[in-house]
């Protein structure tokens with residue numbers, strides 16, 4: 001009589017196989033014994049492990065990898081401090097709606113409550129900033145638990161998910177893992193046709209419509225549908241965060257400099273795939289009727305009276321809108337609309353022409369705008385640009401145009417400093433053949449400066465440009481304005497971040513005068529590996545901003 005037993009594999013192998021089913025080939029981490037079983041599974045299954053010097057960097061890298069690939073990014077964080085060090089990055093992904101899956105280590109279940117090293121119940125901490133947070137106590141459930149967390153992260157409204165597994169929870173199990181979810185399952189619910197018809201009607205009859213494209217449009221992969229929609233109906237479009245590049249910056253209907261005129265003069269503002277939050281004046285646009293399109297019903301704004309709204313798969317929604325609205329459009333509205341677009345274009349062109357003086361400024365010390373003047377002509381069309389900092393990065397948001405989707409990685413509404421090196425690392429692994437340029441304030445780079453070592457060890461081909469004004473500029477200038485003085489706003493002037501970079505294995509450049517900028521950027525961009533350009537910028541330069549902390 002034969003006693004046949006089913007073949008088994010380690011829990012780590014099953015977990016790694018489940019990651020692979022979801023398109024994951026890279027996991028970001030910092031070594032901790034509580035996640036060794038997962039590492040072992042990844043090694044056996046050919047999933048690349050990328051190590052950082054801080055769990056925050058690993059988690060930001062995973063989010064950036066997701067932002068560039070539109071797949072789910074994964075970070076493995078060891079128990080206790082590993083997970084808590086990832087909290088700000090998890091929260092960033094939460095507010096960005098980025099598909100991120102964080103696997104946590106966890107103290108052994110057999111001794112739970114007895115005070116094992118790093119024993120902490122992470123789930124209550126991460127639950128408020130994740131779509132799904134759970135502990136897997138049964139090895140037999142590992143594949144299903146990983147699959148559920150990955151599906152949740154990838155389904156609209158996307159966001160971070162969390163699963164921790166106790167050290168004694170990775171025992172050998174059956175090798176089967178769930179198959180990949182269908183595209184339809186990942187796209188989310190189809191929008192209600194009646195709601196779409198109402199929106200289409202408003203768009204068709206509006207005389208001065210404006211579209212705001214947000215990140216969820218990008219995550220939905222709706223760039224072709226958005227393009228068809230705006231072209232069919234001659235709707236001028238703006239973008240924020242990951243919505244940038246959905247319509248190329250040089251498209252005839254893409255605008256960036258004329259927000260005040262557009263939002264102030266529109267009769268209809270359609271906001272798609274981004275909340276009506278502080279970045280959009282909390283959804284108040286003069287006298288315009290407001291339409292909100294969200295990728296899930298919970299995302300539809302309740303803080304504003306809406307003329308109409310629709311929720312569901314934004315790709316299907318834009319396809320349906322283009323179709324319905326173009327059939328309903330009237331000739332009279334089209335003529336007036338063409339005038340509206342032309343008016344915005346004239347203003348956009350005039351504003352861009354007026355910027356040339358600043359972008360070519362000979363001022364010494366260097367004006368931050370000049371950095372962007374030099375950089376813009378050197379960026380490839382599909383360059384990935386990362387922004388981490390205050391004023392220096394506000395300039396980047398304004399003066400760096402985005403031509404392809406998924407190519408401008410900013411912090412989003414959580415505004416967390418310190419993501420720059422993690423985002424650069426994740427982007428470099430996601431798109432090794434593309435230019436990756438990270439723009440960092442001198443304050444911002446301090447949060448993860450040790451990860452210059454990470455970039456060097458992995459040979460990441462990234463260029464870091466530090467706007468070194470010796471201050472926390474975005475805090476110092478407003479504080480002086482409000483209080484008449486400032487406190488704890490100063491950093492050391494002229495710090496040699498380029499030398500730090502060199503000592504940690506990167507190429508370093510110091511720029512003290514404007515004419516040195518171009519050649520230094522050329523050398524840094526040509527360098528095969530990480531290079532840092534430390535630009536001493538004018539501390540008295542203030543980004544002209546009107547918004548407040550609300």
Ligand SMILES: Cc1ncc(C[n+]2csc(CCOP(=O)(O)OP(=O)(O)O)c2C)c(N)n1
Pocket residue numbers: 388389390391392393415416417418440441442443444445467469471472473474475
């Ligand atoms: C984690 C975190 N801490 C503090 C802040 C508050 N903050 C916003 S901008 C800023 C100044 C950034 O300075 P720097 O990176 O040097 O850029 P600069 O404004 O000088 O160009 C600070 C401290 C924040 N956004 N995130």
Ligand SMILES: [Mg+2]
Pocket residue numbers: 441442443467468469470471472473
């Ligand atoms: Mg600064």
